[in-house]
Amino acid sequence: GAGVSQSPSNKVTEKGKDVELRCDPISGHTALYWYRQSLGQGLEFLIYFQGNSAPDKSGLPSDRFSAERTGGSVSTLTIQRTQQEDSAVYLCASYVQGGSGANVLTFGAGSRLTVL
């Protein structure tokens, strides 16, 4: 697609439920990142995919969080047994080699998760 697409744009769930957030990156982008943005906080790195493998999962806050990527394209971030502190905007980004040598991340608009 023309940009990074994320769904749902908004999700309200009850504490203890599982949620899945989807990211559809720019076609042909091999690298994909998940970040979390909480109110008043900077973007917090969660996980990075190169193709279908995840060389860096260091930002996942607990074992309730997992992510996968299939076919080198769509990625799903799953949060099990959601807690109120999981409420945040979850941003996905994919990676393009810039003309200036910069490797520019292109972000989606995010999925806003609210855990009641």
Add this chain to the structure above:
Amino acid sequence: GQNIDQPTEMTATEGAIVQINCTYQTSGFNGLFWYQQHAGEAPTFLSYNVLDGLEEKGRFSSFLSRSKGYSYLLLKELQMKDSASYLCAVSPPILTGGGNKLTFGTGTQLKVEL
């Protein structure tokens, strides 16, 4: 560790010039990005600096001093639409294997007033 500091909020007048500063202390450094984020929208790329000096791009310019761990974003001829959050982000050395895993500051919320 990584530490990136930028002011939380700034206010400026339409037509004026504003400078948003960013200081960083990181365990590794390759380059520095600036992104703009309007409320409820995706962060969008503004600039990238890897060498010391000023990069100019229309109304926006970005400066980097690697020795001082300092960058700024300069916005000229401010327009109301420039009201947004401006995010400073550091990229790691290429050989760390983290791809382009950016570390972000908390962002500076700029309000442009008439």
